[in-house]
Amino acid sequence: MDDLGKLVLRVTLGALLLFHGVDKLIGGIDPIVGMVAARGWPALLAWGVYAGEVLGPLLVIVGLFTRLGALLILGNMLVALLLVHGGHFLMLTETGGWRLELQAFYLLTALAVLLLGPGEHSVDARRGS
Numbered sequence: 001m002d003d004l005g006k007l008v009l010r011v012t013l014g015a016l017l018l019f020h021g022v023d024k025l026i027g028g029i030d031p032i033v034g035m036v037a038a039r040g041w042p043a044l045l046a047w048g049v050y051a052g053e054v055l056g057p058l059l060v061i062v063g064l065f066t067r068l069g070a071l072l073i074l075g076n077m078l079v080a081l082l083l084v085h086g087g088h089f090l091m092l093t094e095t096g097g098w099r100l101e102l103q104a105f106y107l108l109t110a111l112a113v114l115l116l117g118p119g120e121h122s123v124d125a126r127r128g129s
Helices: 002-027 030-038 043-062 066-083 101-116 123-127
Strands: none
Touching (some): 002 043, 002 101, 043 101, 066 101
C-alpha cells in the first residue's frame, strides 16, 4: 500500500501544479518576467517557471527522474514565495484559512516526494533507479 500512496501523492502534486504550468504555456510569462525584473533579478530566471510548473510535474506524474522533478517543483515554489508571496506569511483568507496554504501544499508535497521517492508504480522503478 505504501507504493500506491506514493503514486497518489505524485499524481496529485503533478496534476494540480501542471494546471498552473499549462496556464503559463497558453498565456505566457510576461507578468513573471516583470516581477523578476522589478526585483533586479535576471529576466531569464522567469523561464524557470516552465521547469517548475511543466517539466517537474510531468516527471513526477510519470515517475521518471522523480526526485529531480520534485526538486524543480520545490525550487519553483521557493522562488514563488520570495517573488510573489513574501508579505503573506502571517495572513489569513476571508474564510480563516492560511493565505499560503496552496503554496505550502505544493512545497511540502514536493518535499515529501523528494524524500520518499517514486515508489514501484513509476518509470524509475522499472528502470531500476
